[in-house]
Amino acid sequence: TVRYGSMRENVMAMTAVMADGTIIRTGRETRKLSAGYDLTRLIVGSEGTLAIITELTLKLNGIPEKMAAAVVRFKNLSEGVEAAIAVVRSGIAIARCEFLDEKCIRNVNAHDNLTLTETPTLFFEFHGSPQGVAEDAASVKEIVTEFGASEFEWTTDEGARRKLWQARHNAYWAGIAANPGKRGVSTDMAVPLSKLAEAVSAADEILRADRFPYSVLGHVADGNFHCLIITDPEKPEELAEVRELTHKLTMKIIEMGGTCTGEHGIGSGKIDALIAETGKEAVGIMHAIKRTLDPHQILNPGKVLHYEAPLN
Secondary structure (H helix, E strand, O other): OOOOOHHHHEEEEEEEEEOOOOEEEEOOOOOOOOOOOOOHHHHHHOOOOOEEEEEEEOOOOOOOOEEEEEEOOOOOOOHHHHHHHHHHHHHOHHHHOOOEEEEHHHHHHHHHHHOOOOEEEEEEEEEOOHHHHHHHHHHHHHHHHHHOOEEEEEEHHHHHHHHHHHHHHOHHHHHHHHOOOOOOEEEEEEOOOHHHHHHHHOOOOHHHHOOOOOEEEHHHOOOOEEEEEEEEOOHHHHHHHHOOOOOOOOHHHHHOEEOOOOOOOOOOOOOOHHHHOOHHHHHHHHHHHHHOOOOOOOOOOOOOOOOOOOOO
């Protein structure tokens, strides 16, 4: 989330088993640590290709005194994204900020029995004291109004807040439910905040020019967004087309100075995009690390990096 960061930022230490069975402990339960290479984050970001994590030490945050949620509606995609950027740059301590396009709202309405206005929408969440939450919500309302927000509704009711965020979490399944018999391919990308509005608009334009149903959503306050593309699992040629489409999206984002994935990871589907983003030299170093720590290629082979034959 905007306030609490990603998993990588919340892992303080770990116990891990290496490919040869060696057990290591990385990190410390300290706020600051500058001792040696950062093996904790190396392993956290390796998608299971360098070690098996058996124990984690995580940061904990206190439960806020008060939590509130807000729903803000816009006439078009770009206004919503620009408003989110302005809120982040204002320094207001929002806890969460999510964007859903009108297609996504339509799907979650049907799936979760909601009556949200079917336009591009921002969901905000605020944490703090009752007075602080109210002040933050008022400040956000003032900002988003400048960017054409047509409606701003906020609530401190716990049931309403949970229902709203459950709808966001159900967005993938809502997209599937709206297209019976189909499956969804979800891809994520991230760009600097200064490029976010342009990137989301470019992605929407690329998807709109193709034939597949889609929706755009994501944690736009940190520059990360997702595209959900619907395809028929019984038609392999469609899946191949969708893979080409996601690669086209990814390469466009890389051209704009962004990354091929801000959250989902590389897996087996974005290996070529990783090479395009970081360069062959950097990927060569990753291969060297993999060969050193897992010479027999037994840990999640073929993920993050192209498979290499095990060393003798």
